[in-house]
Structure formats: structure tokens, C-alpha cells
Amino acid sequence: METARTCSAATxxxxxxxxxxxxxSGDDRAFSELHALTIRKMRKTALSVNSxxxxxxxxxxxxYLKIWRHASRFDPERASPISWMTTIVRNTAIDAVRPVxxxxxxxxxAASIADTAGQAxxxxxxxxxGPIAAEIIGRLPDDRRTLLSLAYLEGESRLALAExxxxxxxxxxxxxxxTLESVRTxxxxxxxxxxxxxx
Numbered sequence: 001m002e003t004a005r006t007c008s009a010a011t012x013x014x015x016x017x018x019x020x021x022x023x024x025s026g027d028d029r030a031f032s033e034l035h036a037l038t039i040r041k042m043r044k045t046a047l048s049v050n051s052x053x054x055x056x057x058x059x060x061x062x063x064y065l066k067i068w069r070h071a072s073r074f075d076p077e078r079a080s081p082i083s084w085m086t087t088i089v090r091n092t093a094i095d096a097v098r099p100v101x102x103x104x105x106x107x108x109x110a111a112s113i114a115d116t117a118g119q120a121x122x123x124x125x126x127x128x129x130g131p132i133a134a135e136i137i138g139r140l141p142d143d144r145r146t147l148l149s150l151a152y153l154e155g156e157s158r159l160a161l162a163e164x165x166x167x168x169x170x171x172x173x174x175x176x177x178x179t180l181e182s183v184r185t186x187x188x189x190x191x192x193x194x195x196x197x198x199x
Contacts, residue, residue, distance in 0.1 A: 016081035017074075024071035031068055038085060045086045049093035062168045063092040095174050144179045151176055 016037065022030030039060070046059045066088050074084050137145060143165075150156040150164070158176075162169040 013076075013080050013082075017076045020067075020071050020074045020081055020084075023068060024074070034067075035064060038082070041082065042085060042089045045089045046093045049090055050097045055096060058168050058170070059093045059096050060089070062096075062171055063089040065167065066092065096170050140179065140182070144175065147172075147175055148179060 016034065019030045019034040019037075023034060042060060042063065043056060046056050046063070050056065050059060063085075067085055070088075074081070079087075137148065140148070147161065147165070150161060151158075156164075158169050158172050161172045165172065
């Protein structure tokens with residue numbers, strides 16, 4: 001009896017692995033079958049992280065989009081299909097419930113900052129800082145560089161960006177946050193602030 005169960009489980013894993021391989025080659029039917037076979041398990045996984053069922057469909061849509069896009073990265077030698085998929089769903093659900101922290105410290109102190117109009121510029125060497133920032137931003141992948149440009153230079157809304165990139169708004173917020181964190185880290189590593197201050 002135990003042997004039959006083991007055999008059945010192995011057959012199921014092999015079938016799902018085969019479907020993911022077909023999805024990696026762009027097979028819509030394989031993706032539909034994969035979705036139908038796994039959606040109940042993936043919904044339970046998402047609900048274990050986020051009990052707000054109203055958001056679960058968005059989380060699942062986002063997660064299955066990632067599964068579709070990254071199917072070629074699945075390695076059956078490293079993980080079972082279900083483990084790989086539940087990891088994607090769990091991480092997507094965690095991103096969706098992670099609170100957006102907006103620092104209000106600067107806003108609270110803004111009123112107490114003196115107006116510098118008519119005063120000499122500070123000692124920060126913007127001429128030297130500009131090329132360093134441009135080089136770091138230039139090392140970003142094309143899609144992230146475009147995302148930053150659209151969001152912060154052209155002022156495109158998060159909703160418009162979500163429609164443009166065909167992902168949920170929560171994903172856009174996550175991408176922007178991670179990209180900015182990466183840029184900040186690279187800037188700090190590239191040049192100490194003291195070196196950008198004129199003597």
C-alpha cells in the first residue's frame with residue numbers, strides 16, 4: 001500500500017514537472033492544467049499568510065504570473081513542483097501584507113527649517129555626485145531603470161505603471177522599493193559622503 005502511494009506521489013511530481021517545462025516553452029494549455037491542479041493548494045498557502053480573502057485573488061494572480069514568467073528557472077533536482085510554487089505564492093503573499101512604511105520625520109521638521117533662498121549653496125559637490133549616481137543607475141537592468149524614470153522623472157502613477165508592466169500595483173511598489181534600496185546601497189558604497197563635500 002505504501003509503495004503504491006509513493007509511486008502515485010512520484011507520478012504526480014513528474015506530471016507537474018512536465019507541465020512546468022511546457023509552461024516554460026509558452027504552452028498555454030499546460031499552464032491552464034497546472035493552474036487547475038494546484039490552485040486549491042496555492043490558495044491555502046496564500047491564506048495561511050494573509051487571511052484577508054478579498055486580497056487573495058490578487059495575490060494568486062500575481063503569483064501565477066511569476067510562475068508563468070519564471071517557469072524556465074524551475075529545477076526538479078532542487079525542489080518539488082509544489083514546493084517551488086508554494087514558495088512563490090508565500091513570498092508574494094508576504095509582499096502583499098508587508099506594511100508600507102512612510103517616514104514622516106522629514107515632514108514633521110519641515111516647518112522648522114529656515115528658508116535658504118538667497119543664501120550660498122551648501123558644500124555638497126553635486127557636480128561630482130551626479131556622474132556617480134548616473135553610473136550606478138546605469139548599471140540597473142533596463143526594466144528597473146525605465147521604472148525609476150517613469151515613476152520619478154515623468155511622474156507616472158503606480159496604477160499606470162502596473163498597467164504598463166502588466167503586474168499588480170503591490171508588485172510595482174515592491175519593485176520601486178527594492179530598486180531604490182539597491183541604488184542607495186550602491187551610492188553609499190561607491191563614494192563616502194565626505195569625499196563629495198568641498199574643502
